[in-house]
Amino acid sequence: MTVDRDQVLRTAAALLTRKATATMDEVARASGIGRATLHRHFAGRDALVRALEELGIREFEAALDAARTDEGSASDAVRRLIAEIEPAAGLLAFLVTENQLFEGEMNEGWDRLDSRVSAVFQRGQRQGEFRIDLSPAWLTDAFYGLVSSGFWAVHDGRVATKDFQYMIAELLLGGARRSVEQ
Amino acid sequence: MTVDRDQVLRTAAALLTRKATATMDEVARASGIGRATLHRHFAGRDALVRALEELGIREFEAALDAARTDEGSASDAVRRLIAEIEPAAGLLAFLVTENQLFEGEMNEGWDRLDSRVSAVFQRGQRQGEFRIDLSPAWLTDAFYGLVSSGFWAVHDGRVATKDFQYMIAELLLGGARRSVEQ
């Protein structure tokens, strides 16, 4: 009988990713619970979004762990990261835009994640694998942007699901890697 | 005494780009006009957003014209396009997220713009300048995503304004161009 809080969060994430303006009532109905119950678990809309943020951070952190970004070449690390992040791409896209709009008060967990992503690009630069004229901060932003774009491209049918990882990885790595022009 | 409708639109664009949930009252005050006057020019919030959309389409189209995307190498065409789009990057970022959220009912003008951007990438592929395993549709989406990411990166101080064009162009073209790995 007890509501599965995490399941509610995942349903809310799926809904809010597609429709950021969904009401609490819509979120509740999508999760198959009453609005009152939703309020019992999340004090309000802000609390829900904050919980969503924590879920996103948890999943992103898990993806970083699973991708073992310290091992092998930086390119392969980026490829593994893209693969691991794919299931959470929608949530990430939602949170990225959410964070862009509300200046200031953002969860500190993002800093840690930014650092870990940035570290991969730094490592690639240090080891001579990536070009050094594109800053790790920019490559990190670009990574978020491309994952979001990739999610929407797949969501709207402009890119096949099976191509998600390849398209992002090739574009990002093609731009980041040192290479000799043809 | 008469309100400069286009100036109001530009102010609204600047505000809504930073805070998408700004109220009509905030938009009016930002433009230095009364809320009633704002309503006299734009029937409602929807009308305002639609007018903003048309402004964005006009500016984007003007950027495409100014970039002369048919001339020279496709790479240079992309570079010129990025340079021309820079002043409207914020508005574009706003409209891109706006369009992603509201499925369906989107201004048909976007199709024409998408086609023109996509055509540049197609030309690059046809002329052997760009790799063919990344679809023009994806490169177009990635272009929007990178311009948006670039805008926010500059806006939040993670990338210097002067690097905006270079960072986007190098990443996008590095990923799109055919090249021999080091």
Added chain:
DNA sequence: CCCGAACGAGACACTGATGTCTCATCCGAT
């Protein structure tokens, strides 16, 4: 200079979403 159109300020009703509350019901543990 004067008249009219456009404006700003504010009042007003209306709507949609929110947050809180009650109460009947249901399910699980004991």
Added chain:
DNA sequence: ATCGGATGAGACATCAGTGTCTCGTTCGGG
């Protein structure tokens, strides 16, 4: 079987935003 905690449904007040209106003022063209 029973008891208690959790739930769903719905009522309710509240609030923010919207759209409309009026009225006094201001500016600019004739």
